[in-house]
Amino acid sequence: MSVIIGEKISLKKLFSDEFFFMIPEYQRPYSWEEENCEQLFDDIYESNRNNEYFLGTIILQELEGIGTGKKYAIIDGQQRITTLQILLACLRDAVIDTQFKNSNQDKIFQKENLADGIPEKVRIEVKESLFFRKYIQQDNGTVEIKEAAPKNSAQENMVNAVNIFKYKLANLTQLQIQSLIQHISQRCIVIYIATKNFEDAFKLFTIVNDRGLQLRRVDILKATNLSPSVMNESDLKKYAALWEQIEEDLGSELFEKLISYIRTIEVKEKAKDDILKEYENLIFSKNKILKGKDFIEYLNNYKAIYEKLLLDKDVLKGDSREIEYINLLNIMTDFLPSTDWIPPILYYYKRFKEEKILEFIKALERKFVADWVLGVTSTKRVVNMNSILRKIEMSNKSDEVIKSEVMGFDIRILRDKINGDIYSESYCKYLLLKLEYLESEHNIERRYNTISVEHVLPQSVNDKSPWRNCFSEEEHSNWKHKIANLILLSKRKNSSASNYEFKNKKERYFKGRISDFSRSQKILTYTEWTCKVLEKRQEDIIKLLVQ
Template identity: 30%
Template sequence: MDIKGEQRPIQKVFCDDFVLRVPHYQRPYAWKLENAQELLSDLLAFMGGGSTKVDELPPYFLGSIVLVKDDAWPEAEVIDGQQRLTTLTILLAALRASTGAAFGSDLTKYLYQPGSLVEGTPDQYRLRLRDRDAEFFREFVQAVDGPAKLKALTREIPDAQQRIRENALLFLRELDALPVERRQRLASYLVRRCYLVVVSTPDADSAYRIFSVLNDRGLDLSHADILKADIVGKIDGEALQKAYATKWEEVEEEIGRDAFKDLFGHLRMIHRRAKLEGTVLAEFRKYVVDKAPEPRKLVDDVIVAGAWAYDQIRRCSWDGQSDDATQAKIEELLEWLNRLDNEDWVPPAIRVMQLSADATKVLRHLEALERLAAFLLIKRSNVNERIHRYANVLEAIENGTAIDAGGPLLLSTDEEKQLVDALDGEVYLEQKVRVYVLLRLDRALGDKGAKYDVDTITVEHVLPQNPRDKSEWLTNFPRPEDRAWTHRIGNLLLLPRRKNSEASNWDFGEKKKRYFTSKKGVSTFALTSQVLKESAWTPDVVARRQTEAIDTLKKVWSLK
């Protein structure tokens, strides 16, 4: 492996030695205002405010960049470091625009090498961005009049270009607030005393390996960015590379960068069917990339197809063919799944959504998946138990046996009994369980289209947890066995607001009138409306309500 690494000041990076090009498959420019502000503040702090000669100032290290480059030619493909190189170019352009005509013109050579009329050569830009952003970058940053045009720009532009614009305007504002002499000193400090470690190799595979090692150790790229370089970079032909880089970016933009990053963890589970033991990056490479027939099929059949399914899951939407009733049921089940306190169910859900165009088949699998996920939630199964079960489910989905008799997506007779027993117990004591179960019950009792804002919903006791001495509550619930109903479903209801600890001990009539209803004397929850119809609250009432609630939940989850 022919690798060259050397420390270079910025003036020896943005120079004739390099023609830096960002390839199609790299992620868009993503530095936020706070990142740009931090860089500028750090540079000013390291430079200090004294009169020390620039060449005697402490150096500032900007990290490393990784290039594919042959020593015989200046052309260099940027594998890692394009975010820093782009930001440094923006800062150089802002300094050129704010340090005076004579001084500023001397900075142009770090942005582009002017062409020659005599030699018939065009301007040669030191850094060329991805095709999507290259022309914008030349016109509004690298060109001499670019920053002025950028200030006047009002049209809508893509996110990456908007980040470029925001950071350029930030630099211009911050520099304008400094004395001209300090701006000029900063420009000199930047090009002479700020350093990058330039790692280059003529072999693309070697560059990708270096890139991966550096980023596995904590630099700011996600595994999705690294895998993009791995996968798209290995597609034969520049035109196909460009097309698949565009496809990758469009999918990432459509579902969102964070969700796209999470997708790779879910796809890893689909293929690995075991708990993560290393990193998502390492295991995705081993169990997905290395087993794919070729990179284009990996992008099309695994990543894009997975993103399509994952996006529907997150949006609680079914985009396939179906009648309205089936679509509504699928989307309701996705809504319930998204209310769970974990995402271990997502990989099976992705495979279910990819099963076929048969919406009825998808619905049957989702009904079983939501019931299983609810069982694991209510039983408080730990992460290892959940992953083991879902691994079996994934294998059965691939074999077409997930909902066959005895299939792992179905509950066994014993598991159904465990679920019913748990529902008949002190549900209130598990916060995440109680909200899910009571919302599920409320939907079954009331408006099937009801929407819930879980952040503001609370679960309240009718019989309070700590009734006061000589209260109506102790009259109606005198024995400990009577008060054993306290944390069970029959004694619970939902409120659309935070609890009032003082109100919780009011007598039943006062609670109904002042606490359990809105100003109009009604409740938004079917479960709570039932309580309002009771004239008194006694152990017999709670026992009846408990039986009714359990029977309803049995129907919800098709339990025997």
């Protein structure tokens, strides 16, 4: 390992002519949101002005000398350093005193120093260099930012950060602003760790991460795949841009999920370790996917598959079953208890494309829901999904997967479970939605937002209720929580109407309130609600769900 330098320093030294920074291509764009910026400002402002305030650790790779100083690549800490530069710019433009104003600008933009051989230079080189130069690094830039037209999320986040800081400073007097500038410059400190070797800097990055600081796993994975040790310099910018485009298109949360789905597809086992270690030990080291260009292109391929199958849902575009496919995916995405079923869908499409894709998804959904209803643990459900992944890998034809034993479950026990009282079960709402799906004409796309489960025969019936003419106490107890007696409403329940007798309930409660649900509308066609009606409904429902 090369020489490592570590030191606790104040911000006045960090942003002096001893340090110049650049953000490498593999780093993600500026992504701090308003909440992050507000928290940073409040923490600094409310900290004890008589004591040092610690702003965290930054990890740097030394690149070259600039006059009496050095230029560093920021391996960890670029979001904080960029935000501090934005805060200094806002303070520069808010303070009136020239000495304070110039001091802040010197921390943002280095004037030429012929004596020390230091050229005119920005303190930090960011990806959005022109935007940042105009609105942050240039005098009065934060005042002019109201005229900016952000072109991407990074620029939007910069504008939001400026607006947050300007709002905070607007409530302060000039003396308070000067005091804050002094506190930030003299008593806000960081620990910087620097080394000349990228690999050593990266190791430090992962060590700091393992000690619990808030670094995203995907950022470390990105650095691993955009390292100079696995990719030449001419490709680095291209693939860094591709990585950022994938994350921009999907959004951070979904992007991280896709990384996890790919791990599952490749490993086909329940995660037993940190995702970074599993990628390194179970994927990269075994050459399942090569680091660098291969992995990023592989990631982009799965991103396209995910968009086609689950976001755009246009895999059957023009097919007569297109809406049927979309509606099934909608209820699965919105109402299944986990997303463990997604990796098999992605992998199936990669292997077999559109071939019997709807048949596969129906079989997969039946298997997943059956496991859920049968009380299979979440861990065992993951194991079962991984069995399907292995079957997809071993199969040459789609039917070998769809008709495989890995899709099987005990139909007899499933029938018994659905035939019981389901109202209080976690899968109750989903089964009712599945019935809507099975009994609907798929001529329009359907999405469900606010839905509630309603009993037709009320949960509580007293001896004076008209319901007692049709249901004894024992019959009421037997039928009230069965699926035949339950329907979905597209609005919240009206509890004051729930005990109406059947005729009044239809007219005053159901009518006009259930337009989104075709099965619920059928209630209006019944002239009575009796044990005989419920027996027939239960039989039909069980047959429909189980088959």
